[in-house]
Amino acid sequence: MKHEDGRSVTAYIGISLRETDDGHIVGIVRDIDHVRDASGAVRAGALVTMLDSAGGMCSGLAALPDGWVVTTNITARTVRLDHVGPLRADARVLRTGRHSVVTAVEICDDGNDGALVTDGVVTSAILVPADGPPQWERPVVIERGRSTHDPLPFSEWLRAKPIDARTVELDLHEEFRNPWGILHGGATAALADVAAEVAGSHALASPAGAADGVLRYLAPGRVGPFRAVPRVVAVEGDRALVEVRVVDAGADDRIIAFAQLTLARRPG
Amino acid sequence: MTPTYPPERHVLRDLRLQFEPREDGSHVSMPVVPELCGDDGAVRAGALCTLVDVIGGGLAAVSAQPNWIATADLTLHVTAAARADETVHADAHVVRAGRTTVVIEVALSTDRPIGVATMSFSVLPRRDSNPDLGAIRPAGPSTMALPTSGFTQPFFDCIGIEVVDAAAGVVELPVRDWARNSMGALQGGIVGAVAEAAGEAALRAASGTSLVVTDLQLTYLSFGRVGPLRTSTTVFAANADGGVARVELVDIGAEARRMTLARVRATRART
Numbered sequence: 001m002k003h004e005d006g007r008s009v010t011a012y013i014g015i016s017l018r019e020t021d022d023g024h025i026v027g028i029v030r031d032i033d034h035v036r037d038a039s040g041a042v043r044a045g046a047l048v049t050m051l052d053s054a055g056g057m058c059s060g061l062a063a064l065p066d067g068w069v070v071t072t073n074i075t076a077r078t079v080r081l082d083h084v085g086p087l088r089a090d091a092r093v094l095r096t097g098r099h100s101v102v103t104a105v106e107i108c109d110d111g112n113d114g115a116l117v118t119d120g121v122v123t124s125a126i127l128v129p130a131d132g133p134p135q136w137e138r139p140v141v142i143e144r145g146r147s148t149h150d151p152l153p154f155s156e157w158l159r160a161k162p163i164d165a166r167t168v169e170l171d172l173h174e175e176f177r178n179p180w181g182i183l184h185g186g187a188t189a190a191l192a193d194v195a196a197e198v199a200g201s202h203a204l205a206s207p208a209g210a211a212d213g214v215l216r217y218l219a220p221g222r223v224g225p226f227r228a229v230p231r232v233v234a235v236e237g238d239r240a241l242v243e244v245r246v247v248d249a250g251a252d253d254r255i256i257a258f259a260q261l262t263l264a265r266r267p268g
Numbered sequence: 269m270t271p272t273y274p275p276e277r278h279v280l281r282d283l284r285l286q287f288e289p290r291e292d293g294s295h296v297s298m299p300v301v302p303e304l305c306g307d308d309g310a311v312r313a314g315a316l317c318t319l320v321d322v323i324g325g326g327l328a329a330v331s332a333q334p335n336w337i338a339t340a341d342l343t344l345h346v347t348a349a350a351r352a353d354e355t356v357h358a359d360a361h362v363v364r365a366g367r368t369t370v371v372i373e374v375a376l377s378t379d380r381p382i383g384v385a386t387m388s389f390s391v392l393p394r395r396d397s398n399p400d401l402g403a404i405r406p407a408g409p410s411t412m413a414l415p416t417s418g419f420t421q422p423f424f425d426c427i428g429i430e431v432v433d434a435a436a437g438v439v440e441l442p443v444r445d446w447a448r449n450s451m452g453a454l455q456g457g458i459v460g461a462v463a464e465a466a467g468e469a470a471l472r473a474a475s476g477t478s479l480v481v482t483d484l485q486l487t488y489l490s491f492g493r494v495g496p497l498r499t500s501t502t503v504f505a506a507n508a509d510g511g512v513a514r515v516e517l518v519d520i521g522a523e524a525r526r527m528t529l530a531r532v533r534a535t536r537a538r539t
Binding site: 072073077095104121125219234243255258260 | 345373390487535
């Protein structure tokens with residue numbers, strides 16, 4: 001078993017992973033209150049991190065023995081907002097090719113009779129690391145307990161800051177690096193989520209949260225700070241379509257991620 | 269493209285697309301005819317999906333040269349209705365061209381914006397059967413339409429879509445030469461039309477309302493070459509204002525191999 005603690009992305013979200021049968025991964029997040037938005041629903045960025053964590057591990061195991069994976073894109077559609085918890089992410093491989101793995105991930109609410117919360121697909125590129133893929137004791141078990149103190153509120157943990165009317169910026173804090181030293185995909189998702197929420201809420205003149213979206217990881221985030229620049233594409237009824245470009249401002253504004261999110265009005 | 273693709277009767281000809289390469293991307297226009305519209309009078313999401321896949325695939329193929337490409341996923345958001353006698357303009361740009369993936373974004377408009385799309389394409393090693401872009405891509409404006417090209421029946425009928433069980437979102441279709449891509453499989457945009465048909469049927473049955481599909485998100489898993497192809501649909505939520513469903517498409521003739529997973533969102537018809 002592997003234990004983690006602290007402010008890292010996966011430790012903050014608190015997702016434990018368990019391989020139940022060959023290659024099938026179940027992720028559990030027991031405590032969700034610290035990642036709820038103002039309406040009480042779990043933030044889209046946290047849900048995407050769950051998809052990435054469970055889906056990424058599932059995809060990685062499918063790429064063994066020679067390869068491992070890096071997430072290239074995540075699609076998510078959240079179908080209900082009355083989240084009770086704990087939340088369970090169920091990941092199964094749909095297709096393993098020579099160059100990529102596609103994994104389906106469903107997040108269900110074990111506190112609400114297993115109701116489906118989010119339906120997702122994680123696509124990963126297969127890479128062959130120079131030092132070989134990570135070595136895992138099988139079946140994989142990663143327990144992530146809560147840190148000894150109460151987790152910070154989401155905004156205090158992320159520390160994203162507005163730098164103008166649209167742009168939100170995030171520094172490359174050490175705890176936001178993944179095992180390869182680049183910005184963790186979950187931190188990218190959280191940053192895009194915040195930027196889209198600000199833009200969508202303004203466009204709808206109401207609190208709003210992401211109902212569905214696709215997040216594409218285009219390049220590693222190595223330097224920072226990272227800036228998320230939203231653009232409201234369309235507003236119709238109680239929904240706004242928002243595009244977010246995340247760039248590495250310390251690397252000539254190289255675009256590292258691109259998201260299209262549908263924001264829907266949330267009860268305040 | 270090889271000299272024999274597309275054949276004389278083919279969706280890419282009947283859509284009467286007008287191609288216009290641009291220095292910083294690509295532009296394709298598509299006239300909207302009644303046969304491409306749903307019962308709300310607006311051009312179907314599946315027709316726009318085909319337009320998007322064509323322009324995106326063409327631009328991605330240029331970016332990936334000398335290799336070839338296959339569509340990995342496609343997301344389409346239709347934000348306004350385009351109607352018969354209007355022309356839809358698609359403008360595509362490369363967001364990123366990498367060693368293994370090309371990402372394209374497409375803006376759709378008439379005299380106003382009507383939608384956006386993004387796609388990821390997997391870069392594949394070139395095969396002899398892949399079209400030679402240098403031979404078939406003119407420098408200036410072009411079209412694949414012939415004098416005889418055009419639609420004489422509704423889009424879904426041309427594809428051969430048959431609704432088997434509306435409430436369950438089950439539709440079936442053959443793989444017709446009219447809708448094959450250059451690799452002999454069902455064209456990627458047409459897969460979007462199939463997902464639209466299945467999602468529309470299921471969401472209308474679930475909601476009791478004539479909902480219209482406005483958003484498609486497609487993950488392509490394998491080619492559909494044999495047929496018949498069949499969908500199954502799970503409705504996540506549906507009411508009179510809209511609904512969301514997941515559609516799975518399999519190739520029955522290839523041991524029910526899973527082809528595509530799609531998420532479909534439908535809303536009330538736009539006035």
